[in-house]
Each structure stands twice: as C-alpha cells, then as structure tokens.
Amino acid sequence: MTTRKINPDHALYYPADTLGLEAEEMRRLGHKVVDLVVDRLMHKNVEDAVLTGSPADLMAVLGAPLPNKPMDPDASLALLAEVALRHQQRGDHPRYFARVPGPSSFAAVLGEWLGTGFNAIAASWAGGSGPATLELIVIEWLKQLMGFPEGSEGVLVSGGSHASLTAFSVARSVYGKGVVYLTDQTHSSLVRNLREMGWPKQHIRILESDENYKLSMECLTRAIGEDRAAGRRPVMIIGTAGTTNAGTVDPLHEIADICQQEDLWFHVDGAYGGPAAITQQGRQYLSGIERADSLVLDPHKWLFQPYDVGCVLVRRPGALEHCFNMNPEYLKDVEASAGEVDFRNRSLELTRRSRAVKLWMSLRTYGIERFRKAINHGIKLAEFAEAYLRSRPETWEVITPAQIGVVCFSLNNGTPRQHAARAKALSDSGYACVSSTRLKDRSVLRLCTINPLTTEDDIMGTIDHLETDIGCSTILGRNCS
Template sequence: MSVDNTTPPDRTAPLAPAGATVPPLEPADWEEFRALGKRIIDDTVDYLAGLRERPVWQPVPDEARAALGRGLPEHPTPMAAVYDEFRSTVMPYPRGNIHPRFWGWVNGSGLPVAAYADLLASVMNCTLGSGENAAMMVEEQVIEWLKQVFDWPAEGSGILTSGCSMGQIVALAAARQAGAGRWDIRHDGAGAAPRLTVYGSTETHHSFEKAVELLGIGTAFFRAIPVDGDFRIDVAALRRAIREDRAAGFHPLCLVGNIGTVNTGAIDPLDELVTVAREEGLWLHLDGAFGAFAYLLPTHRGTLAGMREADSLVFDLHKWFYMPFDVSCVLVRRPGILEETFGSNADYISRTTSGPAAYPVAFSDRGIEQSRRFRALKVWFALKTHGIHAFARSIAGNIDQVAHLTRLVDAAPRLETVSRSDLNVVCFRYVLPDAGTDELNAVNQEILTRLQVGGLAVPSHTIIDGTFVIRVANTNHRTVKDDMDFLVDQVVSIGDELAGNRAGTGA
C-alpha cells in the first residue's frame, strides 16, 4: 500500500493558541468525550451481537485502501468524525477471527468481557516492569492461577509476554543460562561456551528457529528430528542425534516438545521426552501454544501429564483461552532462573527501602521487555467473570465440534480426512476420481479461496506430504456444530461445481 506524501507538511503554524489553558492532547469537552464513549460502547455491543450475520472476511476495497494510505494529519479532526472514518474504513474489514466460522491459523476469538478489561487497562496505562502498584499484583496473581491450572510447582516462576514467539526466546535463554555451566555467556557472549545443540521435531514451530538464531546458537545446530506416521517426534532418532552430537564434541542443551503442532495438532510423546531429557541432562521446553489448555479436560490430562515435568512451558492465552490479542505466558520450573538470565543492575531501576521502588518483584528482570502493558487484567477479569470450568467446557466443545466435522467428512463420498489430531485440528480435502495430485491441489485451493473471499468461512491450509489440504483449527468460543455442517455443505457444493466444470471441458 502506498502512502500519499505529495503534499509537504506545513509546520510554520504556532503550536498552540496564545493563552491556551487546556492541555493540547486532552479532550476540550469532557461531556462530548463521554457521549462519544457511550456511542462507541453501544456500537461495539451491536457489532459483537451481530457477528454471525456478517461476512467472516472480505477484501479491503479501493476507497478504504486510499483512505488508509493518506499522509500524516497536520490539523485536528473532530473525534466523532475520526470514529466515523474508523467505522467505514477499518471496522468492516477485520482479519475475521472473532467470527463464529473462523478456524484459520489458530487465532483466538476474543471474549467480550476481556475487551472491556483491555479498555480499563489502557485507561490505567500502567507499565509492568517494576514498582509497587495493583497492576503488578494482578499479573502475579494471574501467573499463580495459571500455575494452578497446570499443576506447576509452587516454587516455579513465570511472566506474561506478547506471544509464544517471545516466550520461546525467554525460555531458550533461560535454558542456555542454566546449562552453560562455568561459562558466563551474559558477559562473554555465546562464543564463550562450547557449541550448543538443541532438538525438536520437523514439526516444531518456526518461532523456535528464530529463537535459536537470535540467541546465537544458529539454525545449523537445531536438530530437526523426523516424525512418525502421527507427526510426533521419533524418539529413537532423537536419541541417536544426541549421541552423535556428544561424540562430535558438541554440547546438547535443550529439547523442545510440541503440545499441538501447528500443521496437524500432533502431541509429542511427553513422558518419553521427560525420560530422554532427564537421562541426557537436557532442559525440556514444551511449546503448548494452543494445545496446553487441553490439560483442563479429564479426557486429555493423562496424555499431557508429562507437561508438569518440563523445565519451561509456553502457551498463548489469546489462542485456546479466547483472550483478545495479545497475552501469552512462560512458566519455568527453577526459581530465580529468569532473574539470573535477564536481571539488570541499572541504577535508575535499583530498589529502595520504601516507596514504589521497594517492591520485591520486577518483571523486567524476568524477560526482555522493560515497558510492558497491563496484559494480565483481561485474564483476571475473564477468569473472575466466568470461572475456570466455563473455559474447560468451551475447550471441550471445540474438540467435540471438530470430531463432528471429522464424522461429516468421513461420511461424505467426495471428501477425505488427511490428518486428525486428538485436539482441535483436522485437515481434509475434496477428492475427484482419476485426478492427479496437482489437479486435486488446485481444486482444493480454489475451494478454499471461494470460502474465504466469499466471506462464507475461513479455515486455512497447509501442505502434508505434497497434498494441499483445508485445515480447520478450532479455537473459537462462538462456534457451534451447525457451523461445521455449513462448512461441509459449502465445500461439497463448491467442489461439485468445479468438478462439473471439469467434466464440461473434458478434463
């Protein structure tokens, strides 16, 4: 998108009228501000209540693109006019993940009560680096609640982050600090230690590779271990890779396991990974970006029991815990390791004997960010409002809806299940008799495009063994089983139309 910069800004005007008494960035009329706020809340509630009647997604039209490409505003515009422009150029064209028929890329659906909490967090405008204030205590409380959710050791620690991409960096840095032994990597750099190696399956999320790169370990030393027929890490191949690296003089550091891979929702054999990590002296890091919250369900707790033995765990609350973006969490088993990894002695944030700077907790010493927004409030608000059992029921409902979808696909003569996880992900495709892989891939891509561009539904896609598949990852608290019926009906209808066109052309 190009931005119009053809008109040079006029900066010769005075910055403020002579004798002005109102700060230039405060509302000039608080009653006008109040009235607009009430209108925004009313419109927001109407918008959320009417989601099902609107397209899931639609392209941004040229006139909205043009408006969003205009240059820097030099002069004020009335608040109500700015809001009206938002309603016409921004609000109608979202990503779509708040809609009941959005199942793409594992995006959370956003709880209404949490949106209110985000507004309140912005009004308070606290930064949660250090210092005594209630916002710091709310984050501490939320972390304690999350430790209880996952039966995490009481002495363990944690921090809320923007997402698991940041969480991977925090956790791997802690693993490096814990495993570097006598080498002072914080002072001397990554080159001070022997060559470190880390291990994960070929299905490991690409954010972990970014963490390996940014921490100076290097992707050449990330061992991508093959997977079995269920897309889980091959433990025998993992053990061989570790032995070979030790024999070659490398220093195996960390093993990452997956609780719900991004492609297929596969869960690595966690108990076996715990055994390997303990026998080999590796830090066990688990990526539970969306799958971790299945631990709330008795049906899945046994499969995920090994999660409690990990050294670190990351999970996104803005995925399968339905929070608005962004809020994620890192939990670590070893107390103090985050402070060892990230703690700072800067004078301006040093602790005093009294006042706000005397507070004993500093989240800025547990991660990379010094400036941190009040992410915890929406989690606190939502858990207080709904209670943990309501979240468990919604998660169980998502799994049941995907099971229903799988049954529909298996019963449809022209559909084929390609992959199905024990969680909330299923990959399937439309099939044509006597069609080759390339033709089937093209047909399914066209089906997906028509679903998305038509605003009917937004699953996403992936490639499994060269096969283009329609991928449903259901982390949507608004979805019901009827939405899955609708999806299958539309896929079959569009596919049959394409098949008819194919027959008409003699293809």
C-alpha cells in the same frame, strides 16, 4: 495496605485530557465506542469471516495529509469501525477455522479497556505494584491449571513467539549453547528464534516426525548419541503440545524422561494446545506437560483473551531474573521488599503494559468451569467434523484424526492447487475461512474449531461449501461467481 483519599480541590487545577479533549466529550465518545463494539460482537456471525482490502483502496479511504487542525472524532471512529477494523481476519467469527482463531470474551475486553484507560504499566513494583500483583496472581493461576510445582515462575509477553524466545534465553543462561532438537512439525517461529539468538545451523537439529507427525523417540535418541559421539553438546529438546498443522502432541512423558536422563532442558510449546490440559480429555492428550522446564501458552487463543497476551512458565525459581535482571541507577526506585517483583527483569521488555488485567478479570467473571466447558466444546467440534467428513467418503479423506480442536482432511485425489483454490473461494465468499497446508508431502485442508460459539451446523455448512463448486454458490446472499 494504605490508601490515600483524593482531594477534590486538586482536580480544579488540571483538565482531564493531556491534549484538551473535554471530559464530557470523552464520555460521549466512550459510550459510542462501547456500542460499536457490542453491536459488532452481537452480529459477527453475519460478517465476512475474513476481509482483505487492496493497499490502494485502503490508503485512498484512510489516508490523508498530516492533520494540522482537529478533525471530527465521530467521523474518525466511523472510518475505524467501518473500514480499518473491518478489513481483517475475524478470529472470533464462528466460522473462522484458519490458523488458530482468537475468540475473545466480553469480560476480557472490559479488563483490557480498563487497563488501557488507567494507563497501567507493569514494569517495576514501585511503578506499578497493583498491575504487578495482578500478573503474579494470574501466573499463579496458570501454574495451578498446568500442574506446575510451587516455586515455578512466569511472565506475560506478547505471544508464543516472544514467550519461546524468552524461554530459550533462560535455557541458554542455565545450560549454555549446544545442540537443540525439534521436529519438522515445530512452529517455524521457534526455529527463527534460535537462529536469531545465534544458534549455528548445525546445532538446530530438525528431526523428521513419525507417521503420526510426532517427535520420533528413535530418531531423537539416535541424534543425541550421534552428537555426543561427534563431540557436540546437547542442551535442549523442544516438544509441542498441539502442533499448528495437525494438533498432534509429542510424547511429552518420554521426552521428559530423556531430558532427565541426559540432563537437558525440556521446552514445551503449548501456545494453542496447552489450555486443553484443564479438561479431562485434554489432560489425556497432554499428560506430561507439567514436567516441562519451560512452557509457553497463548491466552489470546484457547483462553479467549483479546490480542495480545502470551505466557511463559519456568520451573526453576529465579531463572528468569538470573537471565534478564538489569538494574541501572535510573531504574532503581526504592529498595525492594519481600514479595516484590520487577517484571522488567523477567523478559526483554522494559516498558510493559499490563496484560494481566484482562485475564484476571475474565477468570474471575466466568470461573474456570466455564472455560473448561468452552474448551471441551472445541474438542468435541473437531470430533464432529471428523465424523461428518468420514460420512462422505466419496469426497473426503481424513488425513489426521481430530486432536484437541484440529482435524486435517483432503479431497479424494485432491491436488495442492485444488485445495488452495477451494480455501480461497470459501474465504472470498465471506462465509467461512479454513487453512490449506501441507503435512510433509501431503496437501490438506484444515479446520481449527476452538470457538465456543461455533455450532455443528457451522461445521457442516463449511464442509458442504468446500465440497461444492463455491464459484457457483450463493453464500450469505452473495453470488460468488
């Protein structure tokens, strides 16, 4: 590798900022931003777990006529920190248990800032060989962690939905169109992906999950047989490694066996649950994930990255480029050499920021053992929550046991309205946030416990507040009635 020395005389001809902000002012404001972020992260446990404002109120404070002249950047930063960025879900709050939290880490934030500050682009090798190398390295590390074989390839995208769309495009380029099999517990974005890709409704077979909310192998084999008998062509089975609702894992080895026997593409949605495979206990739940033809992960969930970064890994070498390759004249920079990758040819994104910087930075800073410990903590917290709920049988019923960081439960004889009301009251209080959802015809409450900062006291306090009449409680010093 050759490096070039910077000629200090060149800097004399150009100001640092494209639009004229002085370099020292940028330095001052940058330090202020760091302080705002670190101070906020140090005190996030006393913030509201989620805060939602009204459109009228937010527009009144944040809106204004289009600025014609410069405005005070300190005042603008204050509005961002105190109003705009305060009114959102706090995915890194230790008592944010709704959906799937996004508890990002310090080192990942640093990597994200540096990538943004250097205006890093990861579209072509010639345009960004350094960022492209980081992405290749990160993908290699993720392959190793997930047990994918040599030759597998991948790409970083915005999140699980885009990653699955990318994988489905590759599967179609290999197998063509045909029938796809999934369950009623599969994430709804995957059905949307198939529909928007032009899959006919009758070729999207949504099978009823079994009593454990997993893909029923009996239903699957019967459906495949029915479709073949009717002259339809099966092409893909979708398994889930950690359903959003209950954390359940489909029988991955059995699905992989059928895909091998029937010559079908095996896609696994491990957006939230996949990283649990790096732990000993998680690997027991997720055995078989390494046999997928395509696997989706969301590092902005259980790998503690700031939004956004998703990943798709594809077992077949060259399949991504075969599907997405585009090389018009205006994008041909120079002739490629061995080992060079143009990531614009691995997904639908052409302009691509470098999502690998933060993941590379945090994996190096913490080491994988610290990630394992953090993920294990989340698994154990869900098991603690289950045990605490079972210790109060007069109030609670556990509907699904703790599985890779998720547990679902219900008030005894609880109704959907009661569950929704309790979840809303808890959220409005600011103390914590949980989900109310449905498992088939059953209304449930749900905890997702993947934040390493969450304590057992946080779990007990949240369940206790759900158990009491929150409207008459005082939480964080606030009367919630």
